[in-house]
Amino acid sequence: MAKEIGPRFAQRAKRRKINRILNAAIAVVVLLIVVVAWNLFAGDDEPHKQAANTSAKTETKENHDDKKVEVEMGDKQQINEESEQSDKKETSEEEEQEQEVIETPGAPGSNIEKEIVNPAWQPIGTTQSEPHVTQFKKDSVDWKEMLDAVSYATGVSQSDMIVWFIGNNGPNKAVATISTRDQTQHYKVYIEWVENQGWKPTKVQKLKEKE
Known part of the structure; x- marks a missing residue:
């Protein structure tokens, strides 16, 4: 077992x-x-x-x-x-x-020494609004801007400028006669108004004598 x-x-x-x-x-x-x-x-x-x-x-x-x-x-x-x-x-x-400046001699016997047209001339600008009304008052903005255009076209500064005449030359046109302070140079300047852009020179006549 x-x-x-x-x-x-x-x-x-x-x-x-x-x-x-x-x-x-x-x-x-x-x-x-x-x-x-x-x-x-x-x-x-x-x-x-x-x-x-x-x-x-x-x-x-x-x-x-x-x-x-x-x-x-x-x-x-x-x-x-x-x-x-x-x-x-x-x-x-x-x-x-x-755009060359065009200079043309004055006619024989005239008071114009030469006539100057510059295609590059532009409106000088303006602070005036339309419709424009030409003003020939010496204290007006328009008068000052016309002198600016004359100075621009001739190269004569306003401080060296004698203004003999600025008057109407047709609708929106004016003409100015000036001399330098020493009265050795005399100019007749034609300007026209360009809408919203101001006065623009169109022609300058250099004079032999003051008119």
């Missing part, structure tokens, strides 16, 4: 040992499965994150590039506009230079 119990006990102990080994092996396998599965999911998520980051970086770079292009286009447009304005200004100045 004692002999039978011994082998049975040994078999049971052996089975328990095998079961423990199997259980440990199963636990290791399950743990490995969990680790592998976690790595797979984590690995799948990381490319998504990297892709998202790459997409964000690409979008940011594209936005930066777009802004850079806009700035560059704006700069080029501004440069082109400035270049066009400069070209127009140069063309205008060249055209004015090409």
